[in-house]
Amino acid sequence: MTTAVTSEARKSMSRLYRAAEPDVLKPLLDRAATTPESRERIMGHAAGLLADLRAAQSRGWVNQFLQEYRLNSSEGVALLSLAEAFLRVPDPETADLLIADKLGDADWRAHAGRSSSKLVNSATWGLVVGRALVGEGPAGPLKRLMARAGEPFVRQAVGAAMKMMGEIFVMGRTIDEAMRRMRKPENKGFTASFDMLGEAARTFDDAERYFQAYVGAIDAVGNDPKAGHSVSVKLSALHPRYEVARWDECVPALTEMVEALAVQASRKGIALTVDAEESERLEMSLDIIGAVAALPSLKGWEGFGMAVQAYGKRARPVVAWANGLDRIMNVRLVKGAYWDSEIKRTQVEGLNDYPLFTRKAATDVSYLAVAKDMLAAENIRPAFASHNALTVATILEWAGNSRDFEFQRLHGMGDGLYERLVRENGYHCRIYAPVGGHRDLLAYLVRRLLENGANSSFVHQLADARLTEAEILADPVAKIAAVGGARHPSIPLPKDLFAPGHRNSNGIDLSDRPTLEATVAAVNRPLASGAHPGDGRRGQSEGAELVSAAITRAHAAFPAWQATPVDDRAACLERLADLLEEHRDELMAICVQEAFKTIPDAIGEVREAADFCRYYAGEARARLRPVELPGPTGERNTLHIEGRGVWATIAPWNFPLAIFLGQTAAALVAGNTVVAKPAPQTPLIAMKAVELAHRAGIPADALILTPGGPEVGAALTEDARVMGVAFTGSTATAKRIARALVQDDDRPIVPLIAETGGINAMIVDSTALPEQVVADVVASSFRSAGQRCSALRLLLVQADVADTVIAMLKGAMDTLRLGAPGDPATDVGPVIDQSAYDRLMGYRDSVRDRWVKTVDAPDDGLFVPPTLIRLDRIEDLTQEWFGPILHVATWEAGTLSETITRVNAKGYGLTMGLHSRIARAAEVAEAEAAVGNLYVNRSMIGAVVGSQPFGGEGLSGTGPKAGGPHYLYRFCAERAVSVDTTSAGGNATLLSLDEGGI
Numbered sequence: 001m002t003t004a005v006t007s008e009a010r011k012s013m014s015r016l017y018r019a020a021e022p023d024v025l026k027p028l029l030d031r032a033a034t035t036p037e038s039r040e041r042i043m044g045h046a047a048g049l050l051a052d053l054r055a056a057q058s059r060g061w062v063n064q065f066l067q068e069y070r071l072n073s074s075e076g077v078a079l080l081s082l083a084e085a086f087l088r089v090p091d092p093e094t095a096d097l098l099i100a101d102k103l104g105d106a107d108w109r110a111h112a113g114r115s116s117s118k119l120v121n122s123a124t125w126g127l128v129v130g131r132a133l134v135g136e137g138p139a140g141p142l143k144r145l146m147a148r149a150g151e152p153f154v155r156q157a158v159g160a161a162m163k164m165m166g167e168i169f170v171m172g173r174t175i176d177e178a179m180r181r182m183r184k185p186e187n188k189g190f191t192a193s194f195d196m197l198g199e200a201a202r203t204f205d206d207a208e209r210y211f212q213a214y215v216g217a218i219d220a221v222g223n224d225p226k227a228g229h230s231v232s233v234k235l236s237a238l239h240p241r242y243e244v245a246r247w248d249e250c251v252p253a254l255t256e257m258v259e260a261l262a263v264q265a266s267r268k269g270i271a272l273t274v275d276a277e278e279s280e281r282l283e284m285s286l287d288i289i290g291a292v293a294a295l296p297s298l299k300g301w302e303g304f305g306m307a308v309q310a311y312g313k314r315a316r317p318v319v320a321w322a323n324g325l326d327r328i329m330n331v332r333l334v335k336g337a338y339w340d341s342e343i344k345r346t347q348v349e350g351l352n353d354y355p356l357f358t359r360k361a362a363t364d365v366s367y368l369a370v371a372k373d374m375l376a377a378e379n380i381r382p383a384f385a386s387h388n389a390l391t392v393a394t395i396l397e398w399a400g401n402s403r404d405f406e407f408q409r410l411h412g413m414g415d416g417l418y419e420r421l422v423r424e425n426g427y428h429c430r431i432y433a434p435v436g437g438h439r440d441l442l443a444y445l446v447r448r449l450l451e452n453g454a455n456s457s458f459v460h461q462l463a464d465a466r467l468t469e470a471e472i473l474a475d476p477v478a479k480i481a482a483v484g485g486a487r488h489p490s491i492p493l494p495k496d497l498f499a500p501g502h503r504n505s506n507g508i509d510l511s512d513r514p515t516l517e518a519t520v521a522a523v524n525r526p527l528a529s530g531a532h533p534g535d536g537r538r539g540q541s542e543g544a545e546l547v548s549a550a551i552t553r554a555h556a557a558f559p560a561w562q563a564t565p566v567d568d569r570a571a572c573l574e575r576l577a578d579l580l581e582e583h584r585d586e587l588m589a590i591c592v593q594e595a596f597k598t599i600p601d602a603i604g605e606v607r608e609a610a611d612f613c614r615y616y617a618g619e620a621r622a623r624l625r626p627v628e629l630p631g632p633t634g635e636r637n638t639l640h641i642e643g644r645g646v647w648a649t650i651a652p653w654n655f656p657l658a659i660f661l662g663q664t665a666a667a668l669v670a671g672n673t674v675v676a677k678p679a680p681q682t683p684l685i686a687m688k689a690v691e692l693a694h695r696a697g698i699p700a701d702a703l704i705l706t707p708g709g710p711e712v713g714a715a716l717t718e719d720a721r722v723m724g725v726a727f728t729g730s731t732a733t734a735k736r737i738a739r740a741l742v743q744d745d746d747r748p749i750v751p752l753i754a755e756t757g758g759i760n761a762m763i764v765d766s767t768a769l770p771e772q773v774v775a776d777v778v779a780s781s782f783r784s785a786g787q788r789c790s791a792l793r794l795l796l797v798q799a800d801v802a803d804t805v806i807a808m809l810k811g812a813m814d815t816l817r818l819g820a821p822g823d824p825a826t827d828v829g830p831v832i833d834q835s836a837y838d839r840l841m842g843y844r845d846s847v848r849d850r851w852v853k854t855v856d857a858p859d860d861g862l863f864v865p866p867t868l869i870r871l872d873r874i875e876d877l878t879q880e881w882f883g884p885i886l887h888v889a890t891w892e893a894g895t896l897s898e899t900i901t902r903v904n905a906k907g908y909g910l911t912m913g914l915h916s917r918i919a920r921a922a923e924v925a926e927a928e929a930a931v932g933n934l935y936v937n938r939s940m941i942g943a944v945v946g947s948q949p950f951g952g953e954g955l956s957g958t959g960p961k962a963g964g965p966h967y968l969y970r971f972c973a974e975r976a977v978s979v980d981t982t983s984a985g986g987n988a989t990l991l992s993l994d995e996g997g998i
Contacts, residue, residue, distance in 0.1 A: 056416020222268025
């Protein structure tokens with residue numbers, strides 16, 4: 001029976017993962033509903049809890065401070081941003097810049113004297129004085145007086161304040177300190193669940209350190225089992241590659257570690273709970289938890305548990321699954337901690353729907369429905385984590401006289417909610433207590449404050465004096481029923497993200513294991529008969545004569561295609577986008593097998609190609625119509641936008657579908673005919689793309705494929721009938737094309753759109769979060785085997801934090817897996833061909849004495865090991881190395897502008913990255929970086945069509961930017977027509993005017 005229950009629960013999870021919100025909420029609304037009599041009792045109890053909460057908030061200066069500086073104010077955001085970064089900044093110069101950045105613009109004076117707490121008002125005046133000292137305004141007497149001592153004084157004061165905030169939200173720096181604090185009078189009657197604070201591990205060393213911290217915590221807590229404390233574990237802290245693609249590696253390893261911790265906890269007589277994480281990891285976590293729960297060695301131990309996030313659409317079946325494990329399970333129900341990041345990820349990846357609810361009230365409904373299930377479950381010992389008085393009152397109503405459950409709250413949150421329940425009414429409440437150094441709390445602190453301080457959250461509503469008690473305690477079931485369970489109107493489905501401009505392309509949910517397995521099978525399936533990867537590498541070519549014939553055909557076809565209405569041309573592109581998605585598996589297979597794309601890169605390739613087609617179709621409809629221009633009476637002036645003629649589009653092998661079709665689609669929708677040359681390494685994907693384009697309605701003579709090598713490209717660009725060239729590739733080749741276009745004195749002057757490479761730099765200062773920096777560096781440098789024109793080539797780290805960042809980066813490189821591109825576990829595939837391999841390996845060997853880190857690579861295949869190379873100076877890197885090779889150098893604090901200037905001096909201008917928590921640093925980079933694309937606090941790859949138009953300047957290209965609003969115009973000729981409408985016998989417009997009321 002247990003197996004059947006578990007199996008049914010897992011099937012239900014699969015159905016609900018990304019189901020439509022109204023469909024998921026319908027049964028939840030029924031389950032969470034209360035009778036009018038029950039609702040009346042709940043409201044009475046909730047009102048009492050609300051009064052207790054407000055009384056507690058009025059007592060503590062910390063609560064009053066947080067009320068005064070809420071997250072819906074610029075001052076609250078400034079303080080939160082300062083707290084997030086300050087304690088990790090080691091150098092005083094950058095610390096002062098951070099303080100000035102966060103304190104300098106906010107209106108602290110507006111808060112002066114408003115709080116009933118003298119301590120809060122004193123802190124506010126401290127902020128007023130601090131702003132005066134660090135602000136950029138005129139130097140008054142006070143500022144001049146403290147010119148020397150002022151900044152150190154403010155820095156020390158801010159440091160003390162940040163540490164105080166750390167004590168508010170972190171129970172202790174060590175497990176022993178945390179346990180001592182739990183013995184203080186204010187925690188009397190409460191127990192704790194200690195979490196060894198830390199975000200996801202980036203390296204195997206990080207994971208081992210966290211594991212040993214959990215071992216130590218269990219040992220310490222187990223020394224006093226009668227205290228009733230427990231330990232919580234994050235799976236992502238125990239393995240740096242806790243990902244579905246690495247399922248076969250990380251699930252067994254994590255199962256072994258959790259087993260060891262569980263056995264230790266059972267012997268010590270304490271409880272162990274596995275925390276919840278992002279929804280994409282849910283199935284993996286259930287495999288791990290289920291395996292440990294079934295261990296014979298743990299039979300009879302009732303201390304094992306897990307957390308369930310109510311904002312997830314699969315929360316109810318997860319609880320049903322836990323109940324079917326044939327043992328007692330402790331289940332902690334939480335609202336959820338990754339809401340905003342999961343929304344963004346779903347949108348970025350173009351998935352069909354969200355794995356969670358988009359309205360706060362819907363999460364509350366889910367919480368109540370799941371709570372009712374948990375109270376009724378035979379094998380679950382419930383723990384309800386909430387700071388919401390209405391939620392707590394509802395659970396109390398449903399539980400009746402039972403005490404066989406517990407409440408939980410975060411340390412530093414919800415003071416006053418549970419004290420009376422615990423000390424007078426016999427209920428049990430456990431405090432979720434983070435443990436760790438204050439400088440390590442940062443990301444955790446921000447996430448928890450955002451989670452509990454969002455405008456719609458109970459904690460924020462409680463602090464808003466404008467809201468009545470009835471509004472704060474409004475029934476979430478009624479709220480959601482009133483909107484029919486509909487998704488939040490400000491959170492569109494991913495497919496509608498760019499509406500009304502164009503429909504977003506469809507992605508593939510690789511976090512769903514059956515979907516991943518089907519995708520792996522599809523991309524590794526042998527290609528259609530007659531298609532052989534490597535044909536282009538053997539030098540097949542159309543030859544110069546056939547190129548000339550192709551141009552002749554395209555030239556003859558131009559008048560008819562140009563005369564085709566723009567709406568019809570755009571419709572062809574939209575049909576092509578649909579066909580690309582219909583044939584996605586085949587196109588991905590060619591990308592994997594011919595271009596050595598990894599599976600995520602192959603998905604991105606098809607999606608970007610479809611996005612280009614739909615985006616340019618929408619742009620053409622909006623921008624390529626005749627424009628009526630102003631002029632004097634009796635005259636009509638019109639600007640017509642027409643095609644130029646035959647265009648040659650020359651595509652690279654690194655984006656053999658997306659760039660090949662992007663350039664070609666833009667030229668076609670503008671009214672031109674196209675002779676398209678793919679890279680010699682990747683002709684098969686181009687052949688399939690052109691076949692689909694013809695099926696979409698683009699005439700065979702309007703788009704002609706001419707595969708081949710440099711001789712084909714030369715024949716195309718040297719033909720005087722070609723009226724424009726769009727090229728993506730090396731800077732050297734772009735210059736040769738430019739020369740070819742002007743060699744013939746009798747040839748028309750034609751446009752060249754060139755997108756070339758770059759020595760792309762990322763600048764990191766000491767305020768940046770190292771974990772985020774390293775994740776973005778690895779993705780930007782080594783994804784696609786470094787074979788992206790936007791890839792990071794030069795990492796510039798502030799000297800004060802260079803050792804820390806580089807050490808973490810080296811550890812993250814150890815987690816990379818090199819292998820076959822069709823293997824979902826592969827991070828880095830082979831480079832494109834032998835020539836590229838020899839060139840990269842030759843350079844790598846020539847600088848062997850400067851290696852900071854490299855990794856092992858398979859012996860069979862064109863695998864270039866990801867390598868980190870140390871430079872003495874920025875100027876030492878003089879050219880682009882198109883592969884997984886990253887150079888690192890340092891820069892000194894206070895020299896950001898100079899550092900950007902030194903990067904600019906290289907003459908390239910494609911991409912640049914900046915990691916900094918100082919807003920003014922981003923402003924400096926935006927003003928001074930001579931690059932086409934600047935990325936702040938994110939990776940430097942993966943530009944999105946319509947959102948991040950892509951293209952460089954200087955040695956990196958001519959512009960305009962692909963996927964941007966100005967791109968189509970470059971493919972067009974503009975023709976102005978002016979007609980004198982009075983020449984036929986008078987100005988009819990003037991003659992027809994009435995008296996105008998005179």
